[in-house]
Amino acid sequence: MVITSTFARTLSAFLPGLAVAVLAAPAAAAPARADLEFEWRPESTEVSYLGGMGARAYVQAVATNVGTRAAARVTFHFTPPAGSTMDPAENEQFGWTCDTSAAAWACTNGRTVGPGEFEALNLTVLLPAGTVGDTVTMRGSASTATPERTLRNNSGATTFRYVVPRPADITVNSVSVVPAQRVKANERFEVRIELDNIGGSPAHDVTVRVPLPPAVRAVSLDPGYPGWSCALTGTDAEPAIVCARDSAYDVSQLYNLLSLTLVAGPGAPDGPLTFTATADTSSPEESTGNNAADGGTIYYAEGTMSGRAWLDNDRDGRRDADEPTAYGRIGKIEFVLEGTEPDWDVPRGHLDESGAYSVRLKPGRYVANAYPMGGAPYEFTVPDVGDDTTDSDIIGSTGDYYNRGWSAVVEVTDAGEAVVDIGLAPIA
Ligand SMILES: [Ca+2]
Ligand SMILES: [Ca+2]
Numbered sequence: 001m002v003i004t005s006t007f008a009r010t011l012s013a014f015l016p017g018l019a020v021a022v023l024a025a026p027a028a029a030a031p032a033r034a035d036l037e038f039e040w041r042p043e044s045t046e047v048s049y050l051g052g053m054g055a056r057a058y059v060q061a062v063a064t065n066v067g068t069r070a071a072a073r074v075t076f077h078f079t080p081p082a083g084s085t086m087d088p089a090e091n092e093q094f095g096w097t098c099d100t101s102a103a104a105w106a107c108t109n110g111r112t113v114g115p116g117e118f119e120a121l122n123l124t125v126l127l128p129a130g131t132v133g134d135t136v137t138m139r140g141s142a143s144t145a146t147p148e149r150t151l152r153n154n155s156g157a158t159t160f161r162y163v164v165p166r167p168a169d170i171t172v173n174s175v176s177v178v179p180a181q182r183v184k185a186n187e188r189f190e191v192r193i194e195l196d197n198i199g200g201s202p203a204h205d206v207t208v209r210v211p212l213p214p215a216v217r218a219v220s221l222d223p224g225y226p227g228w229s230c231a232l233t234g235t236d237a238e239p240a241i242v243c244a245r246d247s248a249y250d251v252s253q254l255y256n257l258l259s260l261t262l263v264a265g266p267g268a269p270d271g272p273l274t275f276t277a278t279a280d281t282s283s284p285e286e287s288t289g290n291n292a293a294d295g296g297t298i299y300y301a302e303g304t305m306s307g308r309a310w311l312d313n314d315r316d317g318r319r320d321a322d323e324p325t326a327y328g329r330i331g332k333i334e335f336v337l338e339g340t341e342p343d344w345d346v347p348r349g350h351l352d353e354s355g356a357y358s359v360r361l362k363p364g365r366y367v368a369n370a371y372p373m374g375g376a377p378y379e380f381t382v383p384d385v386g387d388d389t390t391d392s393d394i395i396g397s398t399g400d401y402y403n404r405g406w407s408a409v410v411e412v413t414d415a416g417e418a419v420v421d422i423g424l425a426p427i428a
């Protein structure tokens with residue numbers, strides 16, 4: 001009859017005298033002993049004969065304590081096939097420390113495994129290239145700092161088989177632009193292309209082509225991530241950036257981004273600015289339907305209208321150095337698209353204390369209307385005298401009590417700077 005220590009402990013709780021008697025009998029009471037039982041649980045063991053990221057095997061090593069005493073500091077030991085590697089960082093996040101500096105690897109999380117409990121470690125093994133059909137073996141074992149009942153059940157082997165992998169499959173997952181809106185003339189933005197090889201084989205001669213929309217140019221041909229070289233190609237009329245992968249594009253790459261820094265305008269069409277990235281490879285692919293994607297931003301075309309308003313005290317039509325600002329003499333300046341009536345939300349400008357104003361306007365042909373304060377003893381001075389930087393550009397006015405002056409039609413272009421100056425002369 002075998003009396004387990006658990007049973008003995010249970011007995012001791014209820015029948016102390018008997019328990020002592022049982023434990024005291026050496027023939028009947030087996031001493032409590034730890035006993036690790038090692039087991040492989042293979043998850044993915046067919047690997048690409050080409051090696052690389054396609055030759056990753058996934059296995060789980062399990063150590064169960066089938067003994068009756070806790071097993072301290074359980075450690076796994078692995079003897080991988082020659083040339084295999086693993087990344088210790090992969091298991092660090094789960095509390096494991098793996099030493100892969102020797103031919104045999106050791107991994108421990110330092111924990112104690114109680115009777116009936118188990119510890120499991122997921123292992124990614126990267127195998128070297130091999131021959132189709134060949135199998136290779138990996139041995140594993142578990143150890144504990146606690147003496148064990150038996151060591152016969154502490155190890156096992158698992159096998160990996162080399163197969164022909166699936167073809168490559170390059171995919172452009174997404175194209176995104178940062179910022180996603182309100183990109184203005186000459187403001188830098190980034191086109192980010194995320195791609196991957198979701199097939200089973202490395203893709204060779206991978207290129208990514210991004211045609212540049214009208215008025216868009218590259219600030220830099222540095223793709224921002226290693227492993228790529230980008231160049232400007234195509235014609236002047238239809239330029240494109242083509243980025244070439246420096247080496248074979250393996251499956252599951254660490255760097256699967258390209259980031260191009262571009263600028264648009266002036267003169268790019270106002271509104272959506274779209275980029276399409278198309279990937280290509282000389283390798284056979286599972287699908288080419290996933291090789292292109294597009295994304296974009298919103299281009300915001302805008303120019304400025306500015307000018308100076310002053311009091312032309314000597315009425316000569318020129319803004320002289322000693323003549324004062326018209327700040328406080330002009331109520332508002334509005335900018336009306338040619339051929340339209342001013343709406344409630346017509347763009348308006350206001351003078352600062354120096355008599356200057358500046359407003360941002362969508363490109364178009366505008367007339368500037370200037371409204372002197374009601375009843376001010378001023379009229380608009382004679383326009384277009386001498387240098388345009390010191391003249392008045394108000395060419396006509398109603399001349400009544402609620403006087404309104406207007407400019408000629410002025411064209412505001414994307415990123416352009418139009419000027420309408422305003423001279424008020426004292427009424428003689
Ligand atoms: Ca054992
Ligand atoms: Ca593809």
Ligand SMILES: [Ca+2]
Pocket residue numbers: 312313314315316317318319320323
């Ligand atoms: Ca003057």
Ligand SMILES: [Ca+2]
Pocket residue numbers: 387388389390391392393419420421
């Ligand atoms: Ca002027």
